[in-house]
Amino acid sequence: MAKCRVFGIDHGLKTVVENGLYMKTMMGETMSVAVIKFVEQEGTHLPAKAHDHGEEASLQVLGTCSIFEVRPGVSEVERPLAQGDAVIIPAGLSHYGKNGYGPEGVSMRLNIVSPPRAEYAAQDETPYYPLANR
Numbered sequence: 001m002a003k004c005r006v007f008g009i010d011h012g013l014k015t016v017v018e019n020g021l022y023m024k025t026m027m028g029e030t031m032s033v034a035v036i037k038f039v040e041q042e043g044t045h046l047p048a049k050a051h052d053h054g055e056e057a058s059l060q061v062l063g064t065c066s067i068f069e070v071r072p073g074v075s076e077v078e079r080p081l082a083q084g085d086a087v088i089i090p091a092g093l094s095h096y097g098k099n100g101y102g103p104e105g106v107s108m109r110l111n112i113v114s115p116p117r118a119e120y121a122a123q124d125e126t127p128y129y130p131l132a133n134r
Helices: none
Strands: 014-017 021-027 032-039 055-062 064-071 074-081 086-089 094-100 106-114
Touching: 055 064, 064 106, 074 086, 094 106
Parallel strands: none
Antiparallel strands: 014 021, 021 032, 032 106, 055 086, 055 106, 064 074, 064 094
16 A cells, blocks of 8 residues: 655755765655755865756755756756745756855755656665766
8 A cells, every 4th residue: 555755854865975965865656856965065066967857846945056957059047046946847958056055054955856767766875966077
């Protein structure tokens, strides 16, 4: 029988980059969920590379973020998110983010993607994040 799964936003995150990036991912049948926490100490030195995947809803939990839409032959479009703002990114739209940090020195988002992101499937390993050096 199907049942609800409850999770803490800031509990059980795995280290991707010490003092910089922490994550956890969860998989549903038709969506994947990721909690992404950047810490200002090392997180400001971790640029993301542009990527695309299924439709994504992203909620800025702490700090701020700008989502940049990347389209060939067109200037990038910035979509700023304040703490508490959310955005829906269409499937297949190439994008990346740049963090802004609140007084606690953290930028944290909750991302939900449908269909599930295949790279999130291995929950016992270090979560994947599209950093520029990967």
